[in-house]
Amino acid sequence: MSDITRSSLPEHVAIIMDGNGRWAKQRGLPRIMGHRRGVEAVRETVRAAGECGLKYLTLFAFSSENWRRPVSEVNDLLGLLKAFIRRDLADLHKENVRIRVIGDRDSLNDDISALLIEAEQTTRDNTALTLVIAFNYGSRDEIARAAASLARDVALGKIDVSAVTPDAITARLDTAGIPDPDLIIRTSGEERLSNFLLWQAAYSEFLFIPDYWPDFDRKTFFSAIDQYMTRDRRFGGLPDQVAVAGA
Template sequence: MSESSIPRHIAIIMDGNGRWAKERGLPRREGHRAGAESVRECVEACKELGVQYLTLYAFSSENWNRPIAEVTALMALLERFLEEKAEELMKQNVRLRAIGHLDRLPARTRRKLDKAIDRTAGNTSLTLVLALSYGAREEIVEAARSLAIDAAAGKIDPAKIDIATFASRLYTADIPDPDLLVRTSGELRVSNFLLWQISYSEIVIFKKFWPDFHQADLFEAAQEYSRRHRRFGAL
């Protein structure tokens, strides 16, 4: 692929951990654990391709409604990932970011997340963005509320609010919109993920579950992206 055909930003809906585990007669937590290896492979693949941003839908705002035992296991897995992979992220020059209602995370999880983000803040290769306790509708409502408060206070003229102004109030204000959205498990929905930002993203669906998604699959998605002609509503 030519450099111009490589997506600058890839976003992934990592779906199917639970079903992967169920097919094997394993607890759901084993599916989440297996999925962590797919994260590692995708980070390496993005670095090899020259992708600048990789955003992973790691934990949605709706996921808090799952059984307490599963949520606890997911938080423990996230903590383990942050502890074990921080050094690897440093070696690979990967910067870690997070978006979402981070204040809802358990205190210990949040501390480990903040520590990893601070430690990798100066890295310049790939930016890995974890969407945690994230919901796109909530993000859009918060942006609208922020603008409404400033308008009521006379800090901004409502008539001058445009797309760029609105986007500046989103969690991703300093991150380019995804060029490519990947979803695993064959589901044909975006599940409240980056609804504003994926307005013109190319979408590639894989039927396989997330733990079965490997480097070759990300390369395949990037190849498919390179074959598409992005018109952004024009002819």
């Protein structure tokens, strides 16, 4: 990675980790092998994010639409999540990484919910990188839940309808308190958001790379950061207004 200053780094990078199955298929392997190699890419990326001083890293681990996949593959993915938390939680805690989970938890099995809660509670006071895991996450569902929460408060007379503002919606999203992503990366060459952080991505920079997720490594990550730092971010204003808008 090139020489950088703290002010030039993105504060928050989000990644759509795509291509595990295609990576495996190219090699004549079962899809689960691609997912397992993808977990290694997660570990390397988290380490790289910590090395460069990133404050927030969000990983799209399991979407609300992924339940439509074959039961065997869903079970494999859930098993990998459990294994990752059980194996890596102590190391992440030691590295001062805070874990935060976003997504709908109401429909999750108790064992999954318990692991997610344990990960969050164990690391809640850590102050280095915040690793945001988007699990059973869908952005439209997230926005709908935030809107419903505001609607209930309006109906109960707790707030006036005039209080339903963009800031009020932001405060009720799963990502409340987390800055919007500066950079969203998607691997595998696909160029779409796939229901990921739709509200939060209003002024994000996008980078679509051809590598399948299992091939994503620290070199690729640092290259993405370098590319981000060449972008001219205006936030809808003129160049001389960027510093104010992005403050």
